[in-house]
Amino acid sequence: MSSDNIRIIDLPKIIDDRGNLSFFEGENQIPFQIKRCYWIYDVPGGETRGGHAYYNNKELIIALSGSFDVVVDNGIEKKTYSLNRSYYGLYIPNGLWRHLENFSTNSLALIVASEEYNESDYIRNYEQYIELKK
Numbered sequence: 640m641s642s643d644n645i646r647i648i649d650l651p652k653i654i655d656d657r658g659n660l661s662f663f664e665g666e667n668q669i670p671f672q673i674k675r676c677y678w679i680y681d682v683p684g685g686e687t688r689g690g691h692a693y694y695n696n697k698e699l700i701i702a703l704s705g706s707f708d709v710v711v712d713n714g715i716e717k718k719t720y721s722l723n724r725s726y727y728g729l730y731i732p733n734g735l736w737r738h739l740e741n742f743s744t745n746s747l748a749l750i751v752a753s754e755e756y757n758e759s760d761y762i763r764n765y766e767q768y769i770e771l772k773k
Contacts, residue, residue: 644730644732645711645718645720645729645730645731645732645735646729646730647720647727647728647729647730648668648669648699648727648728648729648730649726649727650662650663650668650701650726650727650728651663651668651726652726659726661725661726663699663728663751668728669699669728669730669751670697670730671697671753672753673751673752673753674752674753674754674755675751675752675754675755675756676749676750676751676752677749677750677752678703678747678748678749678750679739679747679748679750680745680746680747680748682707682742682746684742686742687738687739687740688738688739688740688742688748689709689737689738689739690736690737690738690763690765691736691737691738691761691762691763692733692734692735692736692737692761692762692768693733693734693754693760693761693762694733694734694760694762695733695753695754695760696733696752696753696754696757696760697730697731697732697733697752697753697754698730698731698737698750698751698752698753699728699729699730699731699750699751700722700728700729700731700739700748700749700750700751701722701725701727701728701729701748701749701750701751702722702723702724702725702727702746702747702748703725703747703748703749704725704745704746704747705723705742705743705744705745705746705747706721706722706723706741706742706743706746707721707722707739707740707741707742707743707746707748708720708721708722708739708740708741709722709729709731709737709738709739710737710738710739710740711731711735711736711737712735712736712737713735713736713772714736714768714769714772714773715772721741722748723743728751733753736762736765736768
């Protein structure tokens, strides 16, 4: 899966006795221009989120609070990334199937996206995704 350019991006972290601070400043840390941000929270135990791929959209996923796993599938192999630090972001390029699972209580997932919401950019059927990858 290394050829798919999935990677953990280590975001800046300013350590302070009063509390730490992390940030990103667009393309200084993220390999795309940000066009959309959204967050996922209050996920009931045992639920998953995602379960799709994108034609064009690229994402950076950050666990702002708590923890969860991101399962990325390139059509041949699957790899699980456990996110539990707010200064790490998982970069997922377009064309990869993903879903989020194993949410801890009160977890908060921030997703930063390269594209505005566009339903036609989604591949929501896994069998169709596999066919497209051939």
